[in-house]
Amino acid sequence: MRETDRRSTRKGEEKRTCGKDYDCGEKACGWWKQSCPKGPGPLVQIICDEAHLTAAAPTCHSTSSKLKVPAPDKVRRIFHDQLGSLVVGFDEQGNQIEGSQFELNSGEELEPIQPGELGFHRENHDENDKDHKVRPRPNTDSVTPISVLKSISEEEKRSDLEYELSQREINLEKLQRIASTGIPDGGGLRATAWKLLLGYLPSSHDLWDKQLKENRQKYAYLKEDLLRHPSEHIWNEYEELCLAKQHVDYEVDGPLSRHEISHEDHPLSLGKASLWSQYFQYTEIIEQIDRDLQRTHPDLPFFSGESAFSCNNREAMKNILLLFAKLNPEIRYVQGMNEVLAPIYYVFSTDPDKQNAENVEADSFSCFVRILGDSVDHFCQKFDNSASGILSTLSRLSDLLKVNDEQLWRHLEFTTKVKPQFYAFRWITLLLTQEFKFESILRIWDTLLSNPFGAQDMLLRICCAMLLCMKSKLLSGDFVANLKLLQRYPDDINIEYLLQVAKDISPDTSYYCLSL
Amino acid sequence: MVLVLALGDLHIPHRAPDLPAKFKSMLVPGKIQHIICTGNLCIKEIHDYLKTLCPDLHITRGEYDEETKYPETKTLTIGQFKLGLCHGHQVIPWGDLDSLAMLQRQLDVDILVTGHTHQFTAYKHEGGVVINPGSATGAYSSITYDVNPSFVLMDIDGLRVVVYVYELIDGEVKVDKIDFKKTSTSHSAH
Numbered sequence: 001m002r003e004t005d006r007r008s009t010r011k012g013e014e015k016r017t018c019g020k021d022y023d024c025g026e027k028a029c030g031w032w033k034q035s036c037p038k039g040p041g042p043l044v045q046i047i048c049d050e051a052h053l054t055a056a057a058p059t060c061h062s063t064s065s066k067l068k069v070p071a072p073d074k075v076r077r078i079f080h081d082q083l084g085s086l087v088v089g090f091d092e093q094g095n096q097i098e099g100s101q102f103e104l105n106s107g108e109e110l111e112p113i114q115p116g117e118l119g120f121h122r123e124n125h126d127e128n129d130k131d132h133k134v135r136p137r138p139n140t141d142s143v144t145p146i147s148v149l150k151s152i153s154e155e156e157k158r159s160d161l162e163y164e165l166s167q168r169e170i171n172l173e174k175l176q177r178i179a180s181t182g183i184p185d186g187g188g189l190r191a192t193a194w195k196l197l198l199g200y201l202p203s204s205h206d207l208w209d210k211q212l213k214e215n216r217q218k219y220a221y222l223k224e225d226l227l228r229h230p231s232e233h234i235w236n237e238y239e240e241l242c243l244a245k246q247h248v249d250y251e252v253d254g255p256l257s258r259h260e261i262s263h264e265d266h267p268l269s270l271g272k273a274s275l276w277s278q279y280f281q282y283t284e285i286i287e288q289i290d291r292d293l294q295r296t297h298p299d300l301p302f303f304s305g306e307s308a309f310s311c312n313n314r315e316a317m318k319n320i321l322l323l324f325a326k327l328n329p330e331i332r333y334v335q336g337m338n339e340v341l342a343p344i345y346y347v348f349s350t351d352p353d354k355q356n357a358e359n360v361e362a363d364s365f366s367c368f369v370r371i372l373g374d375s376v377d378h379f380c381q382k383f384d385n386s387a388s389g390i391l392s393t394l395s396r397l398s399d400l401l402k403v404n405d406e407q408l409w410r411h412l413e414f415t416t417k418v419k420p421q422f423y424a425f426r427w428i429t430l431l432l433t434q435e436f437k438f439e440s441i442l443r444i445w446d447t448l449l450s451n452p453f454g455a456q457d458m459l460l461r462i463c464c465a466m467l468l469c470m471k472s473k474l475l476s477g478d479f480v481a482n483l484k485l486l487q488r489y490p491d492d493i494n495i496e497y498l499l500q501v502a503k504d505i506s507p508d509t510s511y512y513c514l515s516l
Numbered sequence: 517m518v519l520v521l522a523l524g525d526l527h528i529p530h531r532a533p534d535l536p537a538k539f540k541s542m543l544v545p546g547k548i549q550h551i552i553c554t555g556n557l558c559i560k561e562i563h564d565y566l567k568t569l570c571p572d573l574h575i576t577r578g579e580y581d582e583e584t585k586y587p588e589t590k591t592l593t594i595g596q597f598k599l600g601l602c603h604g605h606q607v608i609p610w611g612d613l614d615s616l617a618m619l620q621r622q623l624d625v626d627i628l629v630t631g632h633t634h635q636f637t638a639y640k641h642e643g644g645v646v647i648n649p650g651s652a653t654g655a656y657s658s659i660t661y662d663v664n665p666s667f668v669l670m671d672i673d674g675l676r677v678v679v680y681v682y683e684l685i686d687g688e689v690k691v692d693k694i695d696f697k698k699t700s701t702s703h704s705a706h
Contacts, residue, residue, distance in 0.1 A: 229517045229673070231517045231671050231673050231678060232517075232673075234678060234693075235673070235676060235678075235695075238695050253639075253640050253641050253642065254639065254640060254641075255637070255638065255639055255640075256638045256639065256640050256645070256679075256694045256696065257694070258638075258681065258692040258693070258694055259692060259693050259694070260690065260691070260692050260693075261680075261691050261692065261693045262691075265691070265693075266669070266680045266682075266691045266693070267519055267547060267669060267671060267680065268542040268543065268544075268547065268669060268680075268682070269542075270541065270542060280546070280547055283546060283547075284546075
């Protein structure tokens, strides 16, 4: 584990050393390299900046500049400077979190941009350099200014969002912009924002009530139609009959009256048309849904356990999934849909608004259908090889990686032969719900859903960013190591950083050309 | 919605070779949650066959059963109903309602299922229901040779029961339905 050694010699000139050896064997980046076995070289002050920790570290003889050690040429060539400095600069840092001794939470340390400006303007080179210079250094003594700044920005964001959401005509673009930087927890902001972003709620505030009522009504009808047990149908008929006949034979003893029924109407009937056989067709699916729901997020008491609360939640989710299966007989239910439903259901049921809380199921169902709308073909096996299927999406991911980092792409595809099918299948079909911790998933989905080009586009970018962030580890790993790493993606990575990289990924324009 | 299959008095292999084909084709695994069997199977092979239909199998001992370890009576609770099971040869006179009612009070159940007479009956008697599923193979009984194969499927849903009676008459399966609702003030309260 690399140790970071902090030496603050002169006031205002705090330096950090990383203790890494350069190839002349001398301890790196201290102050002045004065003695070196190779012979006297020019006195160079190498200040440890993250930039130097790249694949080919400069030696003590390099005539490096004061503040930044230039990144190796090889890397610079591929990205445009901004991204280059981003990835090169922070790649190691992204990994360094694991072993670092920074006192702050890793998140706060690594925000390269002033809080509050995330995602708004990254094009400015000068801003970048400025940020590097003025980035707040870790200060063990005083209260960290960053956390204060962060909480201020959270408050600002919250009030911004609340203001936006209270408008009569909601500006979707503005909402998307704010949402992509992360929606603060609590207050039902996330639930409302997601509903708007998914198009469930119209942008005009006045129409909300009407729309919600309509949708919830529709859901109730669907449920009644498709999810009722056959025995309930029969009982309703019987009760109607009883009322009609004014017959009360409950008190009378004696042989019970028998009614003959047609051959289709009993539970053991083998006919296809009977309610019962249709009902039994789905028992297998119901069993599978049950099994999967038991395994959803076993660490969260919201979903797992035997409490009435979690049982209710699972019951509601089962209804949603079963309804979806019945309405889409070509896909039915595929293992994994429960994972996609889980964040939606969770977010909507933590909405403090009472009316919304009662109709969680209906809202979740509609939004689940919307979210799955683009990617539903990924679940269907027969579409695997088609243009909308999973294989084509995986190849788009591959192309995106190639455009952004050819070295890594080559290393993965050819040298180690780690094809996207081996790791990205789950990332893409399940919208990353199995790769990260639950809070991180919610944050990632904020960005996913607020992309003006659609969730799928951002999904591919995030997947590509995930690969880029692990670049050094991947480059140094073989097939087994890489596969292991990618299939169990480390979940202690800084999510904000990951999303920032994702936003800056240059799009794969070849795809757009082809589709014209 | 719980499906409970009630049958008995098969007398295989002594009095009948097997269940009627039409019945057998209807009884497929996966649909039924419980099976209650009044007795007189008589051999282990039938026990195994019933076990394949549903793992939750309850049997009481009939006088011709080769397995001696089955209990004389059994009670179980399904939904809001308490069911009692007994073969019925112990209750004398056979098939007498009052005597069966005595057994029902003794077992403290809402629905008593007995057999032995090989005739399907379903009575409401003194606050409870007595059901006799008849003989599933149509085997002759000590009383009569004229027996139609029959069995019963109960659909228990909370406080309501729908009883489906399957009878094989003249080679055709006839299905009848009986609805029954348990009143909340039940006589079989403790």
